[in-house]
Amino acid sequence: EAGVTQFPSHSVIEKGQTVTLRCDPISGHDNLYWYRRVMGKEIKFLLHFVKESKQDESGMPNNRFLAERTGGTYSTLKVQPAELEDSGVYFCASSPSRGLTGELFFGEGSRLTVL
């Protein structure tokens, strides 16, 4: 069974440009999460989808960030325009709707570097 896959693994862009990160969750997982780790600090929650609906987007930093999950399958996270402080590793995770232990299954992350 394929795990959570993220693309690209690393993106280097200039301040002001746009970047779109993609996440393909484990097939059948209704829950999809985006997290971010900046400069070796804690991994911070960004938002949570249940199927195609945003359940909680309280962690989204500002309106330069837009997440979508059309059709309840893969998700994209767009940053437009990117700022220096957006640099970090963006993790996607998924989980089934009736998981017993609350385990999240993580992708390897997309490292974003804004110059």
Add this chain to the structure above:
Amino acid sequence: GEDVEQSLFLSVREGDSSVINCTYTDSSSTYLYWYKQEPGAGLQLLTYIFSNMDMKQDQRLTVLLNKKDKHLSLRIADTQTGDSAIYFCAETISGGYNKLIFGAGTRLAVHP
């Protein structure tokens, strides 16, 4: 507020025990987790403990939970070089779904 605190770095000799500590804030957390991140890889669930338990043992891993002090620890017995990684403590928060709050991670370095 929600906050999970961990020490950032731990160095141990191969064969010794490692103890990684964590404090959390949400007393209503249902589960507490330890995730492991090896270099170049994503986070993988290492172990978890249900909030009504004090201890959980799984082979070389022992998790201790002190709910009164909101303190969680992970002990790795007979630490090996393959255990070198970043270990993240995480708690669930109340809300009816699996929103996890993570610490900053403890980097474990194992030397001969």
